[in-house]
Amino acid sequence: xxxxxxxxxxxxxxxxxxxxxxxxxxxxxxxxxxxxxxxxxxxxxxxxxxxxxxxxxxxxxxxxxxxxxxxxxxxxxxxxxxxxxxxxxxxxxxxxxxxxxxxxxxxxxxxxxxxxxxxxxxxxxxxxxxxxxxxxxxxxxxxxxxxxxxxxxxxxxxxxxxxxxxxxxxxxxxxxxxxxxxxxxxxxxxxxxxxxxxxxxxxxxxxxxxxxxxxxxxxxxxxxxxxxxxxxxxxxxxxxxxxxxxxxxxxxxxxxxxxxxxxxxxxxxxxxxxxxxxxxxxxxxxxxxxxxxxxxxxxxxxxxxxxxxxxxxxxxxxxxxxxxxxxxxxxxxxxxxxxxxxxxxxxxxxxxxxxxxxx
Amino acid sequence: xxxxxxxxxxxxxxxxxxxxxxxxxxxxxxxxxxxxxxxxxxxxxxxxxxxxxxxxxxxxxxxxxxxxxxxxxxxxxxxxxxxxxxxxxxxxxxxxxxxxxxxxxxxxxxxxxxxxxxxxxxxxxxxxxxxxxxxxxxxxxxxxxxxxxxxxxxxxxxxxxxxxxxxxxxxxxxxxxxxxxxxxxxxxxxxxxxxxxxxxxxxxxxxxxxxxxxxxxxxxxxxxxxxxxxxxxxxxxxxxxxxxxxxxxxxxxxxxxxxxxxxxxxxxxxxxxxxxxxxxxxxxxxx
Numbered sequence: 001x002x003x004x005x006x007x008x009x010x011x012x013x014x015x016x017x018x019x020x021x022x023x024x025x026x027x028x029x030x031x032x033x034x035x036x037x038x039x040x041x042x043x044x045x046x047x048x049x050x051x052x053x054x055x056x057x058x059x060x061x062x063x064x065x066x067x068x069x070x071x072x073x074x075x076x077x078x079x080x081x082x083x084x085x086x087x088x089x090x091x092x093x094x095x096x097x098x099x100x101x102x103x104x105x106x107x108x109x110x111x112x113x114x115x116x117x118x119x120x121x122x123x124x125x126x127x128x129x130x131x132x133x134x135x136x137x138x139x140x141x142x143x144x145x146x147x148x149x150x151x152x153x154x155x156x157x158x159x160x161x162x163x164x165x166x167x168x169x170x171x172x173x174x175x176x177x178x179x180x181x182x183x184x185x186x187x188x189x190x191x192x193x194x195x196x197x198x199x200x201x202x203x204x205x206x207x208x209x210x211x212x213x214x215x216x217x218x219x220x221x222x223x224x225x226x227x228x229x230x231x232x233x234x235x236x237x238x239x240x241x242x243x244x245x246x247x248x249x250x251x252x253x254x255x256x257x258x259x260x261x262x263x264x265x266x267x268x269x270x271x272x273x274x275x276x277x278x279x280x281x282x283x284x285x286x287x288x289x290x291x292x293x294x295x296x297x298x299x300x301x302x303x304x305x306x307x308x309x310x311x312x313x314x315x316x317x318x319x320x321x322x323x324x325x326x327x328x329x330x331x332x333x334x335x336x337x338x339x340x341x342x343x344x345x346x347x348x349x350x351x352x353x354x355x356x357x358x359x
Numbered sequence: 360x361x362x363x364x365x366x367x368x369x370x371x372x373x374x375x376x377x378x379x380x381x382x383x384x385x386x387x388x389x390x391x392x393x394x395x396x397x398x399x400x401x402x403x404x405x406x407x408x409x410x411x412x413x414x415x416x417x418x419x420x421x422x423x424x425x426x427x428x429x430x431x432x433x434x435x436x437x438x439x440x441x442x443x444x445x446x447x448x449x450x451x452x453x454x455x456x457x458x459x460x461x462x463x464x465x466x467x468x469x470x471x472x473x474x475x476x477x478x479x480x481x482x483x484x485x486x487x488x489x490x491x492x493x494x495x496x497x498x499x500x501x502x503x504x505x506x507x508x509x510x511x512x513x514x515x516x517x518x519x520x521x522x523x524x525x526x527x528x529x530x531x532x533x534x535x536x537x538x539x540x541x542x543x544x545x546x547x548x549x550x551x552x553x554x555x556x557x558x559x560x561x562x563x564x565x566x567x568x569x570x571x572x573x574x575x576x577x578x579x580x581x582x583x584x585x586x587x588x589x590x591x592x593x594x595x596x597x598x599x600x601x602x603x604x605x606x607x608x609x610x611x612x613x614x615x616x617x618x619x620x621x622x623x624x625x626x627x628x629x630x631x632x633x634x635x636x637x638x639x640x641x642x643x644x645x646x
Binding site for chain 2: 050051052071072073074077078079081082083084085087088089090098099102103150
């Protein structure tokens with residue numbers, strides 16, 4: 001089985017550390033998503049694993065072998081690029097077979113792999129077309145077919161869906177996930193789209209400024225964010241963050257807590273609680289997103305179905321204390337590990353209760 | 360009303376084209392059907408007799424052969440060199456812009472100046488080439504005075520002049536290449552040569568067609584250097600078709616024969632351009 005181990009990886013561009021001591025393990029046959037805002041170094045990490053970018057420090061091991069300085073073609077990987085990197089003058093067939101011809105795979109084997117891959121991604125009948133004659137989704141499939149025929153144990157994907165429209169993106173997400181499972185690929189998938197990360201990943205690695213912010217399953221990251229950055233990055237609308245000082249009765253019991261985080265779907269409208277004024281109500285069909293003002297703070301709430309709240313309405317909101325996340329002034333989680341499993345830390349959260357109306 | 364506007368808008372360009380391209384072309388064909396006129400014997404219509412005497416003119420065949428070898432010698436070499444130079448200066452290397460400029464310099468220089476520089480290179484005994492060869496104990500040679508070496512000498516100079524110009528077009532094309540293509544090929548284990556052969560060269564074909572047409576035209580059009588270097592000599596060994604036309608028109612004042620030769624030149628150029636379009640165009644991928 002082929003796992004990928006990245007050890008204290010460093011990439012330096014002049015004075016900027018684009019990748020700053022990143023370590024993680026992608027277990028064999030799993031899908032790891034490198035997630036982060038643009039410029040966080042996720043693509044650079046992927047390119048260093050591929051061997052397209054030199055490694056300044058640290059090492060990359062694929063299947064137990066140190067490949068840090070190895071030729072990209074000998075690392076046992078295939079890759080899908082954001083732009084698909086299809087050769088515009090070659091038809092689909094030649095594009096898919098390009099690598100096999102380079103590697104001098106014999107004709108019969110080539111044809112059988114081509115037929116299999118074309119069938120898998122549904123490109124039969126399009127093999128004689130040039131990339132310019134294909135739709136975005138078909139180009140994407142051609143790029144996928146190219147990695148399928150390569151039969152490499154590791155597949156790297158660099159924002160493969162960012163050029164597709166929303167509907168196609170959801171479709172391709174499923175297909176890539178299925179493909180990864182079916183071929184038992186060890187896949188590293190780079191994206192800035194948190195929905196892709198949440199829906200596809202076995203493991204999410206959230207990066208910020210060249211460093212790992214948090215590693216874990218999508219559930220762990222969502223339910224137990226280790227920093228306010230993680231908390232705000234995952235989920236739409238983002239988690240509400242309030243300065244503890246602004247929240248009635250919250251500061252007394254935990255001196256270190258500076259921010260209180262609460263997911264929009266955990267906010268309830270009730271008769272008594274935090275008084276807010278609705279500044280916008282976006283009806284989405286299955287849900288309504290309310291934007292509300294509380295002093296200087298803006299809060300978002302996700303209400304199921306259709307809300308009767310209108311702009312300018314004054315409401316009261318409340319939440320369960322178990323749903324509150326606490327962060328210190330540097331944005332680090334307080335008492336975090338205990339939230340989803342283990343005993344709760346009473347000193348931390350007893351101060352945050354469902355709100356009573358302020359005087 | 361719209362037709363009037365349309366024609367009015369076309370008029371300025373049409374006047375220029377008709378006055379300086381179409382009318383002269385037709386006039387040339389017309390002139391070629393008349394005999395050479397003088398004050399005593401005025402020019403008269405002689406049909407194809409100019410063409411008949413052209414077929415029997417040994418100098419005509421000589422310059423045509425010369426032009427053929429000149430084209431064969433300059434075009435593949437300068438195009439190949441242009442691609443090689445463009446590939447070289449397209450990668451990141453120290454002093455890249457300086458190198459690009461250096462390759463392009465021959466193009467900036469006027470042909471007459473270039474010819475003068477090379478005249479010095481080729482001078483027997485005191486010239487640069489002979490001096491270098493002399494330091495290795497090789498005797499001097501009159502490169503431009505020897506009918507065997509004069510055409511290759513001129514071909515070499517033309518390649519030097521043309522390659523930098525064509526390089527610019529290839530460089531422009533290469534800069535539009537997405538980097539991922541090379542990376543994708545690298546990941547598959549394609550060697551540089553394989554990548555060039557299967558990807559770069561085919562994708563450069565539109566540029567190559569453009570460059571080839573220009574190169575062919577230039578091999579018939581560029582004769583400035585002959586004025587400085589050889590005047591077509593010795594014994595017409597370096598004479599080219601256009602220079603021969605010039606000689607006939609302005610040295611021998613036989614404008615009708617010059618017109619006849621010009622018609623031949625036009626036909627050759629038209630056939631070559633069309634042939635390239637039809638043969639190559641079908642095999643080219645345009646983005």
